Amino acid sequence: MKSTFEAENIVRGYTAMDRLQKPEQTILSLLRERLGYMKMLDIGVGGGRTTVHFAPLVRQYVGVDYAANMVKACEERFSDREDHISFGEADARYMNQFPAGSFDFVLFSYNGIDNISHDDRLLALKEINRVGKSGGVFAFSTHNLRSLHKVYKIKFYKNPKKLAYQILSYFLLIWLNGFPGKHQRKPYTIVNDGTHRFGLKMYYIQPEYQIKQLEASGFCNIRLFSVSTGHEIDPAKLDQVVDDGWIYYLCEIE
Template identity: 45%
Template structure:
């Protein structure tokens, strides 16, 4: 899993794709506005920074900005992209599973966008959460997105592929067939009963192994060291108040906002 994903994120075509992105997702834009008055006093860690999509929005507003990515190629792209900007940025190659280059209690705001936490194993995901808890100050905001297993289960049926346009229906059915081909021997029962799964989805033409998790399980993962968990659909500025809301089974991405409960 790790070799395939790290190779993909080092590929020139993937780096170039991320380097040209510039918009925040609606949920990200909402958090920026929510924290706007606090950002000037915050030290921010932007994890999985990719080509710098989020840096251009947050870096001018925070007291100190550090962007990291485990792809050295992505970091080089960021350094080039922001080499002449008028505000201070710092980009470093770093693996979220080992943030030893940063001291305990270093950051007030940690962002891990575009589902970056989903491209490691389950055990490594838990290590990442521990590292985030270590480098974040007490009360530090942690905001991240993750793939939603409930929505994947709902989407991976032939009935969901039917569209008004016959060509679109055909394309959808082809992608569905490829999904099940790349994920042999996974079954619908396994998809329905698992709390989390690693699958090959259509991201970058099935080049990535991706971790999907149910929202309730994600909240449980956060419960020991993080508090005040809020869940956002990735294309919405409104948090989800009801864990049983229909939208929990529709959006393939969910954003989670929480705070570090205790200092190290």
């Protein structure tokens, strides 16, 4: 898994990205007035897509990743960075280098938290809660189990190579994971959804269960945002959120 994120072509792909996703734009707007006072930890920083937008606005910015090549790519991409911006290697599960209560804002964007096992996810949430200040904020995204059926949809390309890959992928998905119905009633599941040419296992979770998991890990005032619109999701209508491949969560550290 980590080796997938160390690969040269994957690092290059993430380093070329610079646009915020819609719910990230919403979260930035919601926090904008406070960002200038905030010390921010950007976990799983990848190629620095979020650095472009958040680092200039916060009091201090630390971007970390467990993939050394991602950290290197960020150091090169932001070689003329200001003094309040730094990068380093860190694994979300064990961030011993940071004392408790170090950060006002912790971000783990673009489903980085989905690349670890269930037990490790709980460890990571505990660590995030520890390094975050009480009253600080945590934002992250995670795959929506209600949308898993979409992964199995075949796109009918005219290009025969692309079409062949789609059909092959469909059968691989069934071979590796079974049909989506097998997973969709669970609170969470881990599947190989074909991301990065089947190079990753991915955690998918029901939004209701994600809320419970966050509450049990010491987070409160949990808000959800749609990846397709950037709008806040009504907690009473979570069962209708079937199209968003992933959801952004914004919550407070207790």
